[in-house]
Amino acid sequence: MMKLSFFTEDLLAIILARLPLLNITTSKLVCKQWKSIIESPFFRQVFLSHHQNSHSSWSLMRRNPGEEVVAHYGCKVWGLERSLGSYVSSFIAERLEAKKKVTRLWHRTQNYRVLAYTDIGLLLLYVTTFPADQTYYVANPISKQRIKIPTPRTWHLGFEKEEFWFVELDVLFRHARLVTRTKDGVVLGFKVVLVNTRFNNTECFVAFTIYSSETGSWSFKTLQSTLPLVSLNLLDPVSLSGNLHWLGLNLDRQEVVVSYDFYGSDDQCRVTPFPDLGKEPKFKRSCTASGGYLMYMNIFSKYNDNGCVEHKLSVWRLMNRCQPFPKFIEGDALISNLKFV
Structure with a gap:
C-alpha cells in the first residue's frame, strides 16, 4: 500500500475534494499539511468544480x-x-x-x-x-x-448638502440592504446600502449611503444621471454578485428591473424591461437568484386548437448584466393540466 506521504499536494487536494464538507472540516485536524491544502485556493476550486452539480x-x-x-x-x-x-x-x-x-x-x-x-x-x-x-x-x-x-450619522445621509431629501430616519434604516464580493466561494468584502429616491416629473434621482467593509466607514453617493422612472420599489431587492436589482415602473408605466453594481466603475443604474410586457402573466412579476443569474419566471394560459386551455411556464435569465443594455433570454416548458394552489 502506498503511503500518503508519497502523494503530491495537488493529488491530495483532488482526493480530499471528493469528501463531504463535514469530513473535509475534520480532516483539517489531521496535520498541518492537510490543513494548508484544504485552506488553499486550489483546493477550493477543485471542490467547487467536483461538486458543481450537487x-x-x-x-x-x-x-x-x-x-x-x-x-x-x-x-x-x-x-x-x-x-x-x-x-x-x-x-x-x-x-x-x-x-x-x-x-x-x-x-x-x-x-x-x-x-x-x-x-x-x-x-x-x-x-x-x-x-x-x-x-x-x-x-x-x-x-x-x-x-x-453602527448606523450612519445624519451628515452621511446628505442632510448637510444642498440636495436635502427629507426622509424618516427609522424608515430609511429599515430599508438597508447587503451586497457582497466573492471569489471562488470566499467572501472578499461586503457593503451595507441605504437607498433614497426623489421623483421630479419624469425623473428619478437616486442617492446611496454605503458602508464598506474595506474602509470601515460610511459614505454618501448621488448618481450623476437620473432614471426615466415613475416608481422604484425599494422593498426586497435581489442581492447578487455585488449588484442590487429592484422592481420599478418606466415612463410608460411598464414594469422594469433596475440594477446597480456597487463594485463596478459605472455610475449609472441599468433599466431592463421585463420580456413579457405584451402578455398577461398568472402571477405578479418578481425575480430571484439562481446559479449566479437573475431569474424571472411566470405562467401564461392560452387556448389551443382543440379549445382546451394550456398553461405555459416561461423562464428567463438576465444576460450581460454588466453591459449598459442587458436583456432576458428565454427557455420554455409546457405544463398540461396545471392546477394552482
Missing part, C-alpha cells in the same frame, strides 16, 4: 413575518442537517436570549429584524434597543459569526 441547501423566506415557506437541505456533500431557515430563526432566538440577561437589568427591550438575505447566505440584521439605540449586524447564521456596524 444541490446546495436553500430556503424560500417570507419577508413579514420572517418565516420559511419551503426549503431544500440534507445533501451529504454540504453537510447541513437542518434547513437554512431554521438556522436563521435559532440564531436570532439565541441572540435574544443572551441579551435578555443584560437588558432586563436596565429595563430595556430589544428587537431583531432580518432586513436582507444574500445569495451566499449572509444576513443583514437590524437591531433596535428601546428606547433609541439602533445598529446593524452582518451575520452568518451557520457559523454564528457576526460583525457589528
Whole structure:
C-alpha cells in the first residue's frame, strides 16, 4: 500500500475534494499539511468544480413575518442537517436570549429584524434597543459569526448638502440592504446600502449611503444621471454578485428591473424591461437568484386548437448584466393540466 506521504499536494487536494464538507472540516485536524491544502485556493476550486452539480441547501423566506415557506437541505456533500431557515430563526432566538440577561437589568427591550438575505447566505440584521439605540449586524447564521456596524450619522445621509431629501430616519434604516464580493466561494468584502429616491416629473434621482467593509466607514453617493422612472420599489431587492436589482415602473408605466453594481466603475443604474410586457402573466412579476443569474419566471394560459386551455411556464435569465443594455433570454416548458394552489 502506498503511503500518503508519497502523494503530491495537488493529488491530495483532488482526493480530499471528493469528501463531504463535514469530513473535509475534520480532516483539517489531521496535520498541518492537510490543513494548508484544504485552506488553499486550489483546493477550493477543485471542490467547487467536483461538486458543481450537487444541490446546495436553500430556503424560500417570507419577508413579514420572517418565516420559511419551503426549503431544500440534507445533501451529504454540504453537510447541513437542518434547513437554512431554521438556522436563521435559532440564531436570532439565541441572540435574544443572551441579551435578555443584560437588558432586563436596565429595563430595556430589544428587537431583531432580518432586513436582507444574500445569495451566499449572509444576513443583514437590524437591531433596535428601546428606547433609541439602533445598529446593524452582518451575520452568518451557520457559523454564528457576526460583525457589528453602527448606523450612519445624519451628515452621511446628505442632510448637510444642498440636495436635502427629507426622509424618516427609522424608515430609511429599515430599508438597508447587503451586497457582497466573492471569489471562488470566499467572501472578499461586503457593503451595507441605504437607498433614497426623489421623483421630479419624469425623473428619478437616486442617492446611496454605503458602508464598506474595506474602509470601515460610511459614505454618501448621488448618481450623476437620473432614471426615466415613475416608481422604484425599494422593498426586497435581489442581492447578487455585488449588484442590487429592484422592481420599478418606466415612463410608460411598464414594469422594469433596475440594477446597480456597487463594485463596478459605472455610475449609472441599468433599466431592463421585463420580456413579457405584451402578455398577461398568472402571477405578479418578481425575480430571484439562481446559479449566479437573475431569474424571472411566470405562467401564461392560452387556448389551443382543440379549445382546451394550456398553461405555459416561461423562464428567463438576465444576460450581460454588466453591459449598459442587458436583456432576458428565454427557455420554455409546457405544463398540461396545471392546477394552482
